[in-house]
Amino acid sequence: MQAPINIALVGNPNSGKSSLFNALTGLNQKVGNFPGVTVDKKTGMAQIVPGLTANIIDLPGTYSLYPKSADEYVTYDVLINQNNADIPRLVIIVADASNLKRNLLFCSQIIDLKTPVIIALTMMDIARRKGVEIDIDGLERELGVPVVAINPRKNKGVTEIKKVIDLAIRSQYSPPPRDFINNTALAKEVIEEVKRVVPCKSDYGALHIATNVEDLPFLNEAQRQAIKKALQAHQFNKTKMQAEEIMQRYARIKHIMKASVVENDPLQKQLRSEKIDDLLLHRFWGYAILLVVMFLLFQSIFWLASYPMSWIENGFGALSGWLSSSLPDNKVTDFFINGILAGISGFAVFVPQIMILFGLITILEDTGYMARISFLTDRLMRQVGLNGKSVMPLISGVACAVPAIMATRTIENRKERLITIMVTPLMSCSARLPIYTMMIALVIPDKRFGILGLQGLVMMGLYLLGFFMAITIAALMKLFVRIKEKSYFIMELPVYRSPRWANVGTTMVEKAKIFVKDAGKVIVVISVVLWFLASYGPASKREPVHQKYEPLLAQVAPGSPQAAELNKEFQSAKLSTSYAGVLGHAIEPAIRPLGFDWKIGIALITSFAAREVFVGTMATLYSVGEDPDNNNATLREKLSSAKWPDGSPVYTLAAGLSLMIFYAFAMQCMSTMAIVKRETKSWKFPAIQLLYMTGLAYICSYIIFHIFR
Template sequence: MPDPGLHIALVGNPNSGKTSLFNVLTGLNQKVGNFPGVTVDKKTGYTSFENKTSAAVIDLPGTYSLYPRRADEWVAYKVLMDADEDIKPDMILLVADASNLKRNLLFCSQIIDLKYPVVVALSMMDIARKKGIEIDVQGLERELGVPVIPVNPRKNKGIAQLKKALLQTSKDAFIANKYDFIGNKELAPEAIAGVQQLYPQLSDYASIHYLINHENFPLANAMQETIEQIEVNTRFNATKTQAEEIMQRYGRIKQIMQQAVVEPDPLQKKLFTEQLDNLLLHRFWGYVILLAVLFLLFQSIFWLAQFPMDAIDWGFSKITGWFNNILPDAWWGDLLTNGLLAGLNGILVFVPQIMILFGLITILEDTGYMARISFLSDKLMRKVGLNGKSVMPMISGFACAVPAIMSARNIENRKERLLTILVTPLMSCSARLPVFTILIALVVPNTYYLGFLSLQGLVMMALYLLGTVMALIVSSVLKFFIKLQEKSFFILELPVYRAPRWKNVGITMVEKARIFITDAGKIIIVISLLLWFLSSYGPSSRMDVVEQKYAALQASQTTEEGKAELEKQYSAEKLQNSYAGILGKSIEPAIKPLGYDWKIGIALITSFAAREVFVGTMATLYSVEEDDDSTLKQKMESAKREDGSKVYTLGTALSLMVFYLLAMQCMSTLAVVKRETRTWKWPVVQLIYMTALAYFMSWVVFNIF
């Protein structure tokens, strides 16, 4: 879209309803989570006004004040201080939570003193009313000197009035407030005057921030030294100035609250949220309920997905059989059925499970329970070198490690953030789900205990728990090797409980399925087609020998059964002598102690592009070897080693699941770890320790079973 000319920065405290408002204004289906820190990067959308003009809306990470501590707060801070080279906002749309107005007004007052044109969107008015809080909106508007518009993005209320105020502000109907919220100049008059001689456009308050944080701004070395000299000459004390500023702001906020806000007696009856927290955050029952919720999550993945998965598998086996009957015996027919269709089956069969997993995680976020999981986990997390905020990235890691690692920016302590990044890939992401599903279906009987406890669901839950336990063990070991010393605090705002937005849940499920089909699907299809070539062709010296051998044997066969058996042996030997077969055979000695054959070896190599490629690889290899219309599960079930024993025994399948659980088989994750840590050191450490851990644990599991 062309640059609209007007750029609005959307800011506010975490969990104030900022991302919901962004979605309503821009119509973009962004991820909306009901817990702090969901927005960890700059997102841009476009909104249009009545007069057909439009504006770019930049959704900045949530922050409590203009004194950043976390990586995501620095993103917002640099934009607001005009120190971001890419984003230059013309005005600010600030979201303030009406039910927590006193705390939200601190950040609001700081933004006003930066002298941007500001519009305040007052969210959570319904919750404020339930708490018995009454706000005189016009009185608040007078005291702040900026437009204040009550909004409810969930019900699309107040959005038209908000757009009108934004349009008026853009036309200078409301210019930046001339008066300071507090007397910023008196905090450090000489130092401020010195900075303003260098940068005359800066407000008094922005000048204070240049004195405190100029090292973090893209200024010339000469300017850095000059500001440093101003600090020395005027004896500027950053800590004292900051403390005095915050005290003055809260003093003024107290006056505003007395004039414009009526608050209830604190002894009045508690909100439903607080009553529910007495149970869900109980020191015993809270953990029992948490385990029950996680148990239901993993059971549901099997209960709900079984029928659509079976239907997709059955459909593909029928389509493949139909194509085999009507297509001529040519290379392109083989490519279509055993390359393209086998690859497509490997993608689409797992879409129901991925949609269900993401839908259930979105419900946990939307209701407000996800933040409670962090609170419950903090005590355990601290023992292994993490804190409660590490839980959010780790639980997000059940979906995908890439955004999960990015959301670790929410953790203030650098050591805890690095440890979270290093162990999050051990959580079982949705890419592992296809591998677990097919292997569990192969070796674990589909039996039920007490009529509703699925054994397959219990094994799946055990795998997820094993990944979590290994993450905690690894963190407790690594904390001794990472020598960053920094004091750690755990401050978390617990959102109110709400009914999930079913539209949001549906959008997330569809969006995640689309991403899986398009992003992972492209890789799976390309690798499936490449594998079809590598497993259908080989060095002519080897392939000619196989052709001649079976041509002679075929001529001597008279019965149909004999010819069919010979055809099967021919396909198997041809696959072994193909390029893929040679590659698999060369790595077989290294993986034999884990119970794997050369075909599994090929899958391990191709899976480094993306873990879910395992299923596509197997589908292609077995389709090339056995040209019939049986399902992949049936083909894997009947797979035999050279000595006639079954390939997929309980030991081999469990060993393979543990390998996929613990190995770092994701190039995207390594790339994002490099981006977040700004060095190749930690991705390399991750790759080495996870591969070694996966190999050792798989070997142990295979030898036990």
Template sequence: MQATKKATINIALVGNPNSGKSSLFNALTGLNQKVSNFPGVTVDKKTGAASISPTLQANIIDLPGTYSLYPKSADEFVTYDVLVNPSGDEQPDMVLIIADASNLKRNLLFCSQIMDLKIPVIIGLTMMDIARKKGVEIDEAGLERELGVPIVTINPRKNKGVSELKKMIDLVAKEKQSVAPRDFIDSAALAPEVVRDIRQYVQVKSDYAALHVAVNHGELPFLNGGQKLAITNLLQANQFNKTKVQAEEIMQRYGRIKHIMKNTVVEADPLQKQLQTEKLDNILLHRFWGYVILLSIMFVMFQSIFWLASFPMDWIEAGFGALSGWLTNILPANQLTDILVNGVIAGLGGIAVFVPQIMILFAFITVLEDTGYMARISFLTDRLMRQVGLNGKSVMPLISGVACAVPAIMATRNIENRKERLITILITPLMSCSARLPIYTVMIALVIPNKLIFGFFNLQGLVMMGLYLLGFVMALLIAALLKLFISIKEKSYFIMELPVYRAPRWANVGTTMVQKAKIFITDAGKVIMIISIILWFLASFGPKDRMEKVTAHYEQLKTAHPEQSEALDMELQSEKLSNSYAGVLGHAIEPVIRPLGYDWKIGIAVITSFAAREVFVGTMATLYSVGESPEDNDATLREKMRNATWRDGSPVYTLASGVSLMLFYAFAMQCMSTLAIVKRETKSWKLPAIQFAYMTVLAYISAFIAFELLK
């Protein structure tokens, strides 16, 4: 028997920020999700497949959150274009509006606007538990009658109401009866001649859609030049004032919303005692204690990164060391074994050891986001941000930069002010991302004593925290300078809704930790694998005449001093490495990096880590493995680096050179992916070039000063 082919519809998922939209998207689509770009713009879209019924499949399009149908940012304009465009590729067959029951009045404004577009609509009512705690009681059946569209109560975080929602989607898709039977307000009456004539020029579905064409015709990509010119002339002839029309529309909508809520919603006495969320905010957003708590949370996070991760890190490091020694003993001594042990295993082992720290970092970030505290950090730091020409909205990309600069820079799209967005893009890479963590860890372990301050503060954890704070402080200083040079004149306003506090979803935290570890291993592993193999070749071979000369010299020495044969063999390996292609390149750049306290091996790692910062550790692992004797293969990378010396026998890694190297990586733009995303977001190579130049100069000068002061 042949299976019935499922019909497929497009469903746009929309709603105010923090209304539960993302939770519902995850509940509907599960793992059937993908991220790509909307056509013609760089704004990301999340789409997912959902099985609604045995006969219906849906493509769920998760649109950026917005408070109304009048866009103020690039993200909001994407939502606007998808909903208003009558012939777009993403045109929805149905719109699923997520409305927060605890803030119903504000959410109904957006709902009413979408309903007037005459697209089939279902309203998913979330946060009912919070509404009840606020003393708000909603007559859902009455509200459904007043609006004229179906309403389903859902709690996607607990997977409640999702099956009922699917049944409603299936019913609406079959009957197509969820278009509001009457206009929420009389849109045509706001500008009768304009609305009538535009509906002749453009094939829109409603008077309200025609009104939006009048308001935003110059920015709508689906209008051609002739249509835009005709509409411009029409508006001039009718003396159309879009600001006045918008204000009148909003007043009429809120007037009807007030009437609807009076009939269907019972609200609590405004003098009722504060909710737990408000009580917590009085503490966490306090002008003094709020900052103390924020610093304490950061302190705990970085102490944990060292303390909790130390045990699995030691096991992983010992495991790779044992694996290298075991492979060296059982495999024949040839080039294939050499590339496997000293190229692939050394490179991957150098990066795998830091996975526990990456997982702990993302666990903390996920918990802060899930509980609602991350949004509070924006409000807490808004006053500080304004001192350097930014506002609280810039904080979220900067915090995200602690994980990775690429998505953090993409997150600047919700900053409406162009000047503030550009400054935020230019300073975000100064935040220490997770790719810098392996470098910091290995250098701190080498040059910072592992001891307790005041009996319980781990000094290494304090230094780690200091590096992250240093990046944030430097970002603010650079922002203050950029404010003077970028001449865009725009006022900015910081309005942001604070989500309620919730207990973290531990399953979500665990999933995120595993996903981030997997991404770190696979993405970094691919690059490290390739670079390690290339480096092994460059470090194992060199100019024929130079290598033959070195070999002949040491053969003569071994003939003359046979009792020193073993020591001379070790010196021969070191000299071969120094005269290899990698050695020649390293010695060529050594005059530039020597004032910073770096040898040629560090120089090679600085060059290769431009592909990705974490490649630094893999490069060092390969370089220190190639020139060693077989019996040293089970030594850890930190042990090999601790034993590294200059020709005069002095150690390469001292407090001066270690701090210098950490400062260099704290400020340097050592990431091709970040430069590429800055180019994509700014649509120019000029700003990425400026960014690369100022960060490189800042890194070099800071590293030079630190080395000179501490050597």
């Protein structure tokens, strides 16, 4: 079997590229970063035919070979740079048949690079509904490259395109001998000089190197200077050349469309998507529907996840109780039950909610509604110094701030990109979800007002609070960031489609795996460390506790109510004098005004590794500090019975709301700080984030606690 070949998938945004990628690769996918940049690199292995395996590279979507954002530069570098490790043996251009004229511009540019090309026509059904009929054989003759009609969402045409890939690799298809347009005539002398300095397969590739000589990282200084000298000598005008090129390409495309495409009267009746948009993008009803959709999303997290969460929670409680009664009473048993098992239960119980959240978000993306959210909120974004392009990173921040901040690379305006980076962590990410869920279930009554549930309303309120705080801070930052650039928001709205249920299921499973693998291992490690810190302490503090309680326990009958009460006091005193207890009591004066005790203080510190660690920390602390006979109690029951020294409950409504507000605004994430540093190339901005978000969290928590106290 020959080594896998590289096949690049390119195309305009919303052309169906990701659907074809999923159809070709199935679950054999991985996501990383392109070398040197924090732009997603989505790759997957595909069996084309027996004996031929391909490494499919899903490149970021772009409208032409003139890049403007970091994502588009990645696509550009892979296609232009002959030294790129991902240089493709074959390029599959995914083109939207319902917008063929616009898609053919990009297709014609790729064809002129002289890399073997296959055009995959998607959305043929939509084209037919528009009254567009395409002569695929005629289009193939005009372009000089193979054209295949596909519908990857229904797995149609995938077998055919694999056959064409096989033929192309076996040199049955080769790049057209003639250029799509006469590229040489655009700048003959410059092209010749570039080809002398840099290896190029095509005149058009040489023309692009001349056009972007300042921005191409693969050129060395000698090459750059030689090309710049040629540009100056021949008075190369980049803008004039690009305008001439585009005019010639559209003139040829017009001829191809006339010969190969039949279009009905453009004034025919609206498509279904346009009719739906009349309602969903309405200046009033559009926002009302958006709020309803958001409420249903967060309410569903409670409705759908309540049963599996209860099963998992009760299962771990029963398992802990059974192990406590079955295993010998020693440190090893204590370590396993209160260290490892408590840590695992701390994150396993939230897996159903993580899966449901990502499943619902995937449905919104698949149906095309997520793009409408960007469109609806553009006007609001403009008022705070951003634009609609900032909405997608903010919405992505609901899942995780790290990829959301990486997604800001699609924002060309430097000021808007920086402000978006600075406020994205205020969006309530999935790592906050376990904390919100635990506190809402603990302090918010499960009241219903018809179909509305109070707990769901509070959950939605927390997410909306993060969004409105983000745009408020953005409006303030607009006054201080002194970068002046104009920006424009141009977005193509995808047609409405039914969700791909297989894709929804795959996403739910994959996100659960990531949560268990990434968050779970951190939680378990920290739980184990905490078990040691909570089980051992300075001898000077621990010995008096043993001297006080051991004689008292010896005087009462084992198993009696007095013994149970004394043992509970003994365990609590040991935890209070442990290393964890000493640290917690040291920071308690600073957090006591927020309604937090020293155990919450410990969790605030460990949460810097990852916010979701909070739950695992509380599970460990309350397991170590409890009577061993009470191991079958759930974490929620343990928190409900937590008391201050004066006997008042720790987790009141005021304290619960204060804690949720603190986590809604606090930075509490080392990974996010690291990615902000990487994106801004400075520690100044993550330091500013840490200070302003911690200060904001403290002040707002203080106010909320004292209002509801």
